[in-house]
Amino acid sequence: MATAEPWQKAEVPGPTKALVITKPEVVVAMVKKAKRPILIVGHEAAETEIGEKKLMDYAIRISEAGKIPLVATAHIVGEFIKKGFQPAAFMPAIDIGNRLVDPEWKGLDGNGQYDLALFMGLTYYMEWILFSGLKHFNLNLKTISLDRYYHPQASWSFPNLPVNDWAQSLDLIIGKLGGE
């Protein structure tokens, strides 16, 4: 089993650590297996550049390829709309986190709670603590970090990656999900 170090070094979670995504196909398989996946995208997606693209461009492609409803956190919903993409919802990161730990939540579409939450673009320290909340208070939910850095509180996470490797992994996931 591959191991990885948390990007912020003091972020040591305890006995249960994220499994390392060594092959992007793992993400594809989990998305395909999931009955109710959801993608949560933080404000850094509108700032983080990957080559000539922004991280939010990748988020849109993942959402569209995997038919995964996308929740924009913070203030970036307008940025998505400017790109011609309508997120399924927008709300503060803590609000979507809080809903994801409620077994009675009916989801954004009224069809029930989610079983897989993919995250990207949140500030590292906010994201790991949200992963922790989800890890402890919704045992039926799997979480995946699609960010560049290892998130030990998620169920699955990339290790700390160079930008190019990260971009290639995201491209591969999008391709395997049937996207462009």
Added chain:
Amino acid sequence: MSRKSVQLKIKELKTDIASIKDLELNFGRLVTETYAEEPMGPTPFPSVTALREWDHKVLQRYKPFYLPYCDVCCLCTFGKCDLTGDKRGACGINMAGQQSRIVLLACCIGASAHASHSRHLLEHLIEKHGEKTPIDIGGVNVKVEAPITRLVCGVKPKTLGDLEEVQSYVEGQITQLLNATLTGQEGSNLDFESKVFHAGMMDHVALEVADIAQISGFNFPRADPEAPLVELGFGVVDTAKPVILCIGHNVPPAVGIVDYLNTNGLVDKVEVCGLCCTSHDVTRYSPKAKIIGPISWQLRFIRSGIPDVVVIDEQCIRGDSLLEAQKIKAPVIVTSESNCLGLPNRTRDSVDAIVSDLTSGKAPGALILDPDKAGEVAVRIAVQVAPGRQKFKAIPSLEEVVEGSKKCTKCNECVRACPQILPIMDAVAAAAKGDTAKLADLYDSCIGCGRCESACKVDLPLHSFIVKSAERVLKEEKYKVRTGRGAIQDTEIRNVGSPIVLGEIPGVVAFVGCSNYPHGGKDVAEMAMEFANRKFIVVNSGCSAMSAALYKNEEGKTPYELYSGAFEAGGILNVGSCVANAHIAGAAIKIASIFAKRNLKGNYEEIADYILNRVGAVGVSWGAMSQKAASIAAGCWRLGVPVVVGPHGIKYRRMLLGRKDREEDWYVYDARTGDKVFVGPAPEHLFATAETKEEAMVMIAKLCMRPNDTTKGRAIKLTHYIDLHKRLYGILPDDINLFVRTELDIPITMKEEIHKILEEKKWKENRIPDPTLLSRMIRKRKEEA
């Protein structure tokens, strides 16, 4: 004033009509003497559980969302225990219980810091001026001089001596709360949360005791909207003079310094400046003193070499402050039992002997627990060492920055240690090539913690590299801040009470707390001005009050010069240091008392219900860092005031969040009829983290809405919420339908677009109740009508 802990035991009593065996009666406290103006409410000097019912009612709507730091509990020798998921520890606690227990611990730490501070101040001032010294925090302008104390304890303190009773009560309660965190004590997360609220309430009482005591004893500004403007910033110190730097929160040693300077004609010959709340309070005593900045300026200012002597009191002091001062050869005087730094106690030694040892370098510092003696020692040392020190710096030259940067091994450890994840390594790489601009760019976002240096494998002084590279910015740091004014006048409350409660002043926004900002303190200034421009009342305290000054317009004017210092629409106020936060909570309470004529005396639940439903106040702690910020926030939660924290605030490990998608959570009683009426999610949350400044601003505007808003008031509040949302998010909010109760709530200029949304959401008109969560407040029940 009152007596506590009355216990009556009857082993066996036989009379003609009955016999009693083993009867034991305990009374938490008997209030034997009180003020006559108001009837006593139900909960004077409340015990830990006296307000539990209220707490649980609030927690039913604002449920805790726990965000654990880690999977384990390591508080006792049973452990470590893995609490992941639904596991329980050896003591039986689960993760929800453990997280709420940690929150309680944090709030007990915060409340005890403030209570110790108020104890230190009270004892000092009583010793100095006598216990009969009258409490006077605003003369005839402030008749409700201790609103929190009246509300919680049911007493009206008139003298410093009267505060002793209140102080003792707080200390006793904090002890009981801490006791609940013992392994094998409280097991319910909601009861832990109730105790968290109690700790917060105790914190607020302690804050009030501390500030009304020091205002009365030191003649600080008394509820003065035009309190003097004083200088703030790294660049305001006259480095040609000997410089004394005071750090911390407990002002008596700084007062001792000022008194000694005054007595010896040295006022214009020595600079007195401060970091953190002591600097607020020393400027309240002497406007000639200067504020360097918030807590995060500690490393950079000490290393600048400007201070010739460092005087430390208590709270928010770096653990390595002695080591840092030694780097610049500045003697250190520690003055508090709370923080002795391993230095010898020289309190009983002669001033001459201490000065001789510290100026000669024989000793790096001394513990002096007599504030007046500490003041004299500090001044005499500063005057003697300044010429020889020649502002000896621990900051490298630019050439040294460039040369040092060449040693970087590009291991990335600095970035991974940085709380802000700043791109330090890239900046150092650029500096190695002679370009220090990238290092300078980090300055604004750097919180000055020094973790990058601790992590550096080749021991580069990276924080100093940043500071040196930004030297030009530093020297231009010259702002004005209004000295802490203290309380809000009763007349000010009378003037704004109605428009606040009816919603026509859109809200009171309080920027409080520490400087652990995600992108620097200027965000606080920007937010404060945005809301003042929108005619909210903006109230600041502590480090946030300093950060709110960090703006200059084209004419070089700063916010405190540009905006009124009065508690009125569009004002930007500085109430003072951390302990002056009492006046912000106090203002909310006084609205209920002075404007609405509700009784305060021991009447906590009713007043909190009033504030939650009617007073559109929001606390913002954008850089919340310490346990003190947690306990201050906890006091707000119980009082019904929502608190927004910056992204680092999520590390408090628990949010209190409402669910706007759960209609059933948003019903209140109409006190007129007893009907249950849907009022929408107002306020939506009690404690929430905002990810960005933009999100915070929208959240603040939204959290100011209250069920009691008139249609005119709600229309004004909706205008601000929608306008900010459109500007910062680029679209309309998706929950407008939840906040429009009647047609008249809709802002006139937005009617068309809002109507469209209301139609889509199948909105139905509702009515505006006389809102309360307390069934006992219903005046006429339906069945009785």
